[in-house]
Amino acid sequence: MIDLPLFPLGTLLLPHGRLPLQIFERRYIDMISKCMREGTSFGVVWIKKGSEVAQASKTNLDFGAYGTVANIVDWDQLPNGLLGITIEGEARFHVENTWREDSGLNMATVAIDPIPPATPLPEGGRSMIDVLAGLQRHPEVKKLGMTVDTGNAWQVCFALLQLLPVDSATKYQLLELNDIDELVEALDEILSELSG
Incomplete structure (x- = not known):
């Protein structure tokens, strides 16, 4: 168990995913x-x-x-004067208890899950590598500087899920999965729906 400061968001950060954030509150x-x-x-x-x-x-x-442990991988002062950071998701954690400090910062005692061992993508999920590669060519995604081990199904699935226009409730449900085959199957369904 460790204590972590929390950054609550209306969206999710997934392991191996990256998010740009603007920081403006003290x-x-x-x-x-x-x-x-x-x-x-x-x-x-x-x-x-x-x-x-x-x-x-x-x-x-x-x-x-x-939630997901976040590491700061890049930062810059934005044209609007705010601090801009890029964060990358590491391990998933379970919240044991929370409290708020006098500054208003939310804190939690968390149990960090072990990172799942690298697992190759099942044959049925191979097309996800192509979809991910296509997304990584987009200028806004390029700015994030994501690197993904395409030999690791967990990295491919979570990085892809981070980038896809999927609602937060769905991403949250999939973040909970511990079985790579279930995650690949769920993501395959999402990709089928998105492609019509």
């Missing part, structure tokens, strides 16, 4: 500064119900019971 600027200075991580949790980050200190949020 408590999160302080949190990011500390993480960068000390080389530590923070947790991204999905807000199942309640306001987006800006209101998180004023309302009771319904966090997901699990």
